[in-house]
C-alpha cells in the first residue's frame with residue numbers, strides 16, 4: 001500500500017472523531033471546556049438515565065474549577081485556547097448598532113425534561129432536548145442545549161452590564177453556536193427561577209429533575225428586540241464563530257433570588273473584550 005492509501009483511511013478516522021456527534025448531541029455544556037465535563041458523570045445521557053445521585057461515585061466527585069474569573073494563575077489573562085489571541089471575542093460593550101433587515105427569530109421552545117449541573121464556574125441548567133429544533137432564524141434551525149447564568153451579566157450596552165444574565169446556548173446541526181443573552185434586572189420574584197433555585201445540587205454535581213418540566217420560553221422577555229454580533233464562547237477555550245443575540249429587554253428576578261445565586265457564585269462575568277470593528281446589527 002502506498003503512503004497515500006494508508007493516509008486516506010487515517011484521515012477518515014480522524015474526521016469521524018472530530019465530527020463525532022457526541023459533543024453536539026449530548027449538549028455537552030456548550031459554554032464550557034468539554035474536558036471540564038468529562039470527569040463528571042452525566043445523568044442526562046441515555047446510558048446514565050435516572051438515579052445517578054444514589055450511586056456512591058456521585059458522592060466522591062469533587063468540585064475542581066479549571067478556570068477562574070479572578071485574577072491569578074487561572075484568571076482570564078491566563079485562559080487557554082484563543083481567549084487571549086482571538087480578534088472576535090465576547091463579551092463586548094455595544095455602543096451603536098446598524099439597523100438591518102434581519103431574519104426573525106422564531107421560538108418554538110416546549111416544556112422539557114432537564115437536569116441542573118452545578119459545575120463550579122456557572123450554574124449549568126442543562127435542558128434535555130430530544131432532537132428539538134426549537135429555534136429558527138430564517139430557514140436555519142437550532143436546538144437549545146443549555147441555559148447558564150452570569151453575575152453580573154456579560155455583554156454590556158453603553159458600558160452598562162445588567163445585574164445578572166442568562167445564556168441560552170443553541171447549536172445548529174453543523175454544531176455552530178448561537179447564544180441568546182437575556183439580561184436580568186431587580187424586580188418581581190421570578191417563578192421559574194424559584195423552582196430552579198430549589199433544586200441546585202452541590203458543587204460539582206448534577207441532578208436530573210424528575211417530574212419537573214421547564215419551558216425556556218418562560219425565561220424570555222416578551223419583547224424580542226435584540227442586538228446581533230459575531231463573537232466567541234466566554235470561557236475557555238473561547239472558540240470563535242459564535243453568533244450572539246443580546247436581548248434588549250430584561251427579565252426580572254427578585255433581590256432575594258439574586259442574593260441566593262450569589263451564595264454559590266459571584267463575579268462570573270469575563271472582562272469585556274475589544275470589538276475590533278465587528279458589525280453589530282439590530283432589526284429595522
Ligand SMILES: [Zn+2]
Nearest residue numbers: 031148149167
Ligand atoms: Zn454563559
